[in-house]
Amino acid sequence: MAKNILVVEDSLAQRFFIEKALTSDGFKITTAANGKLALEKIHEQKPDLILSDIMMPEMNGMELCKAVKSNPQLQSIPVVLMTTLNEPKEIIKIIECGADYLFLKEFEPGALLSFVNDALQNKTVAGQTNPQVILTSIYLGDTHEIFTNNRQLLNLLLSAYRSALQAYQRYYQYKFEVNKLKKELQSRSKKNTSTDYALLKSFVNELRTPLNNILHIVDLLKESDDKAERELQCQLAGLNSDHLLSILNDLQKALDYHEKGDDLPIHETDFNIRDCIEDALSPFVVQTGEKQIELILRIHPQIPLFIHHDPNYLKHLAFVIMDVLFQNLSHCNIMINIEPVEEQRIKFLISFPANDKILDYFSGLIHPNGQPAPQSGDAGIDFVNYCIAKLDYKIALKKEQADTQQIEILIPFSAASQKPAAPGPETDVDLSSIRALVYSDQWMSGLVLEELLRQWKIDVKVTGEQQKLVKVLTQADQAKNPFNLLLIDARPDNDFHFELAKQVRAASQGAAPQIILLTNFGKPGDARRCLESGIAAFLLKPIRSRELLKTIRTIVSGAKPENTLITRHTLKESEPALKVLVAEDNRVNQKLMISILKRAGFQVELAGNGQEAVALFKQKPFDLVLMDMQMPVMDGYTATREIRKLEEQSGKHTPIFALTASEDAREIEGALKAGVDMVLRKPLNLNLLKEKLTAFRANGKIEKN
Numbered sequence: 001m002a003k004n005i006l007v008v009e010d011s012l013a014q015r016f017f018i019e020k021a022l023t024s025d026g027f028k029i030t031t032a033a034n035g036k037l038a039l040e041k042i043h044e045q046k047p048d049l050i051l052s053d054i055m056m057p058e059m060n061g062m063e064l065c066k067a068v069k070s071n072p073q074l075q076s077i078p079v080v081l082m083t084t085l086n087e088p089k090e091i092i093k094i095i096e097c098g099a100d101y102l103f104l105k106e107f108e109p110g111a112l113l114s115f116v117n118d119a120l121q122n123k124t125v126a127g128q129t130n131p132q133v134i135l136t137s138i139y140l141g142d143t144h145e146i147f148t149n150n151r152q153l154l155n156l157l158l159s160a161y162r163s164a165l166q167a168y169q170r171y172y173q174y175k176f177e178v179n180k181l182k183k184e185l186q187s188r189s190k191k192n193t194s195t196d197y198a199l200l201k202s203f204v205n206e207l208r209t210p211l212n213n214i215l216h217i218v219d220l221l222k223e224s225d226d227k228a229e230r231e232l233q234c235q236l237a238g239l240n241s242d243h244l245l246s247i248l249n250d251l252q253k254a255l256d257y258h259e260k261g262d263d264l265p266i267h268e269t270d271f272n273i274r275d276c277i278e279d280a281l282s283p284f285v286v287q288t289g290e291k292q293i294e295l296i297l298r299i300h301p302q303i304p305l306f307i308h309h310d311p312n313y314l315k316h317l318a319f320v321i322m323d324v325l326f327q328n329l330s331h332c333n334i335m336i337n338i339e340p341v342e343e344q345r346i347k348f349l350i351s352f353p354a355n356d357k358i359l360d361y362f363s364g365l366i367h368p369n370g371q372p373a374p375q376s377g378d379a380g381i382d383f384v385n386y387c388i389a390k391l392d393y394k395i396a397l398k399k400e401q402a403d404t405q406q407i408e409i410l411i412p413f414s415a416a417s418q419k420p421a422a423p424g425p426e427t428d429v430d431l432s433s434i435r436a437l438v439y440s441d442q443w444m445s446g447l448v449l450e451e452l453l454r455q456w457k458i459d460v461k462v463t464g465e466q467q468k469l470v471k472v473l474t475q476a477d478q479a480k481n482p483f484n485l486l487l488i489d490a491r492p493d494n495d496f497h498f499e500l501a502k503q504v505r506a507a508s509q510g511a512a513p514q515i516i517l518l519t520n521f522g523k524p525g526d527a528r529r530c531l532e533s534g535i536a537a538f539l540l541k542p543i544r545s546r547e548l549l550k551t552i553r554t555i556v557s558g559a560k561p562e563n564t565l566i567t568r569h570t571l572k573e574s575e576p577a578l579k580v581l582v583a584e585d586n587r588v589n590q591k592l593m594i595s596i597l598k599r600a601g602f603q604v605e606l607a608g609n610g611q612e613a614v615a616l617f618k619q620k621p622f623d624l625v626l627m628d629m630q631m632p633v634m635d636g637y638t639a640t641r642e643i644r645k646l647e648e649q650s651g652k653h654t655p656i657f658a659l660t661a662s663e664d665a666r667e668i669e670g671a672l673k674a675g676v677d678m679v680l681r682k683p684l685n686l687n688l689l690k691e692k693l694t695a696f697r698a699n700g701k702i703e704k705n
Helices: 012-023 035-045 061-069 090-096 109-126 150-187 197-206 208-223 227-260 273-290 311-328 356-363 379-391 443-455 466-478 497-507 526-533 545-556 568-574 587-599 610-619 636-650 665-674 686-699
Strands: 004-008 028-032 049-053 079-083 101-104 133-139 142-148 269-272 293-299 306-309 332-342 345-353 394-401 404-412 435-439 459-463 485-489 514-519 537-540 579-583 603-607 624-628 656-660 678-681
Touching: 004 012, 004 035, 012 028, 012 109, 028 035, 035 049, 035 061, 049 061, 049 109, 061 079, 079 090, 079 109, 090 150, 101 109, 101 150, 109 150, 269 273, 273 293, 273 311, 273 332, 273 545, 293 443, 311 332, 311 345, 311 356, 311 379, 311 404, 356 394, 356 404, 379 394, 435 443, 435 466, 443 459, 443 485, 459 466, 466 497, 485 497, 497 514, 497 526, 514 526, 514 545, 526 537, 537 545, 545 568, 579 587, 579 610, 587 603, 603 610, 610 624, 610 636, 624 636, 636 656, 636 665, 656 665, 665 678
Parallel strands: 004 028, 004 049, 049 079, 079 101, 293 332, 435 459, 435 485, 485 514, 514 537, 579 603, 579 624, 624 656, 656 678
Antiparallel strands: 133 142, 269 306, 332 345, 345 404, 394 404
């Protein structure tokens, strides 16, 4: 007799897909759109297995599971919760609600059939459920009391492991596809390869560094049992994941142009040059500690913070060059000095120890006649030549001293038309009253920090003598002019800074200065040692200026909680969430977009049509609106016009992204005329949406279509 499976899923498309997969194997399928409807059918039919989504309206999957397991007449029915496991603590909630199995939502039909058959067979073997026991467990730093039984834990453990194997299989498939793409790129005939192809090869080559970093950090996470340490490692994993996603987005765009036979466009815009270069250097944070490399970035005060150029090419070029240096150097300093050279050009001067491999790598870069070298087959060299040919970059390899080499890059630029305004209110703290002491035994690092702090109007003093540090602080206390902050610039080859922090706090006659440690990616346990030493903040080098400024603002404003360590992770968590209004009538799209936005740290309000969107906009302020164009009651065109009328009274302008499935240029033009800032096509490119939202969060600027 055919087994009856109850499928509980609010997405019509998902229900159809699951029903089609299971009926092919002879199962009888009953469906329900939410937990409340499912509960009625369970009482009527008593299915052999319940396969339920978690996120649903009316009653979600976990609430449904609790209702089933609390009823003696129903509790023997196996419940499988389908999950994406986006949040680590979701596994605890799945155990607590009494579910028998979990299954990842991204699956192949064969994997689902195999899983369901095993679950039904296991029910026959299991017989009666074991009595419940209470288990106490610490998971991700929190203590949980779990009511469960041995068989439930065993089933969940095995199903979780099974799902993990599926995820790993997808990962290795992805890795295989990337390697396949790389081989295809390399196998193309040089004769038929355009200059644009160098950029594609460079993107593929660039995937290696952040991917290796993520795998290394995952290994560290497995070994770490300290909450602060895990937070630090997670922030680095996130940083490299963001970089990896950015590369894949750029690669996809480049491939799209290449397939059409079009030249890759040069997209010039106003951008923050410091942020651009710091983003390019960020994937090397892990390697600076492993290879004990001090990476120093100095931007001359005369360089405008915002310039007009193509930031993507500049960022990729910086990455390509740094990647070559990190492959061939260790236990040394790498200095990046950005300074004005003439009215329309900026000079990047990268200094590093003389190295024959690097000299050989770059020596054939430019022909004596000044023209770029021919295609070499090397992704890095070809991309550098691409920049010379397409963007009028001038690049040369020089020798400053006998033991020091330099790469000089002259980049054309123009002044930014206007400085983009950062979204959200800035912390209202006057930094001109702050006194900061910087300890750095490297004069260039000290100079970089001094220039940066002075730009923020902070009164700063720099010392490079460790023995005099406590004396300088004591003299300032006695003169009734104490230092509020102490920035310790730590070297990658020792960890004396923990002891130094203890000495400073012990010798302080009044309130000790708040200590900010700037250090390379260090050893396990460094975050815990920071807390024990009284260090207030732990920032990884090469530091990001935005993070340092926000750290100082957090400390000065008194917003730092007691007995906590400020890291990049805590800074991100403390950012005020941008408020996003989503106007969308399709339930599947609603769930998808809400999930993406909430995971990205946005606050989300949902409107089912244009009329609801306008009503919500009248009630409360929003930072961004995502507007579907085709909706019942009131479409997106009308809703956008209504919102723009409301803004005429307030004088404000809220960015609106239009969402449309139409390919008709007239409809897209109509959306722009209605007042939207950008049009995004459906089906929604999630990577593109994330990219636009990330850019908006960074500089508050929307580039119109």
